[in-house]
Amino acid sequence: MRSLIVLGLVGFAAQLVDGSLGMAYGVTSTTLLLAAGTNAAAASATVHLAEIGTTLASGISHWRFGNIDWKVVGRIAVPGAIGAFAGATFLSSLSTEVAAPIMSIILLTLGVYILVRFTAYGLPRHNLGKPLRSRFLAPLGLFAGFVDATGGGGWGPIGTPAILASGRLAPRKVIGSIDASESLIALAASAGFLVGLGSENIDFAWVGVLLLGGVIAAPIAAWLVRHIPPRILGSAVGGLIILTNIxxxxxxxxxxAPGDVQATVYIAIALVWAAAIAYSVREYRRNKEHESVEAVEAVETELRRPRAEEEPTPA
Structure with missing residues (x-):
């Protein structure tokens, strides 16, 4: 019973992060399932079955808050589903001894990417309004879908930063569109796992609890996406993923590795993680102060302009 409660909290927390950051539900949940000793393919299958419901709830919530660009969803979802099905069948064919370390390496790589990307660069906002073309979105979807299924997560960590980096779509639209398209990816990956594994290796009680936690969190996350600083959240999630998969x-x-080596590595990662979060907090506050100063200057300029126009022209 205690393990089911913990899983429910994991599903809630993972969806809260995913819905507000556009990534990390699958990566976070699969990482914790692997740490509990779950078979790699079964862990990914469990998470993806739960994601069918959580991503649908998240997509509906983002749609209600106006956070979705349906053109982006249409161009990235179908290639993503093809990649996810292929990745699921590939992972199902690997032995547990081979699959678990491979999955941890994929998750670790994604964790490093998330930590560095959000700590060092934050969210780019240039090129807003320019179109995102199929020749960019289709290959991105295919690759992200394959990694998502083989790594137990990756759709958001690959898709969200890639689209954000283009600077062509507002951050909340990127997050909402990635979340909305993920339902199809989760469905395709689940079909691939059921074909490759069968249903006997999947604990549907775990699926249900993860789903329940995620569904409860989905509308909260869709509202929070406008208020939580993604830069800080990305640093926190990236560090957690790195530490767990290491x-x-x-x-x-x-x-x-012997115990003393493990302890040394954990301490080093924890120090880097804490420094990354501190840096993100500092940069976020500095950017907010800069934006506030610019806003005040803009208001003062606007207030001075009518007075200048009313002054008489010198003779």
Whole structure:
């Protein structure tokens, strides 16, 4: 019973992050399932089955808040579903001994990317309003869908930063569109796992609890996306993913690191993680202060303009 409650909280927290950041539900949930000793393919299958419902709830919530660009959804979702089905069948064919470390490496790579991307650069906003073309979105969707299924997550960590980096879509629209399209990716990946694994290797009680937690969090996250600083959240989530997957790799048969080495690595990662969060907080506050100063200057300029126009012209 306790494990189910913990899973429900994991689903809630993961969807809260995913719905407000546009990533990390699958990566966070799969990471924790792997840490609990779940089979790699079964962990990814469990998460993707839950995501069918959570992403649908999240998509509806984002639609109600006007956070979706349906043209982007249409161009990225179908290639993403094809990639997800292929990735699920590929992962199902691997042995547990091979699959678990491979998945941890994928998740670790995504965690490093999330941490560096959001800590160092924040959210780009240039090129807003320019169209996103199919020749960019289709390959992106295919690749992100494949990694999502094989890594237990990756649709958001790959798709969201890639579209944000283009600077052509407002951040809340990027997050809402990625979340809305993920329902099709989760459905395709789940179909691939059911074909490759069958249903006997999946704990549907875990699926249900993860789903329940995610559905409760979805509308809250869609509202919070306008208020939570994504830069800080990205740094926090990236560090968590790195720390958890380093733990899995160090304890795997591939490495088998002794306890003192593991402790040293954990301390080093924790220090880097804390520094990254502190830096993100500082940069966020500095940017807010800069924006406030610019806003005040703009108001003062606007207030001075009528007075200048009323002054008599010198003779």
């Amino acid at each position: 733990r899995t790799l160090l304890r795997s048969d591939w490495i088998g």
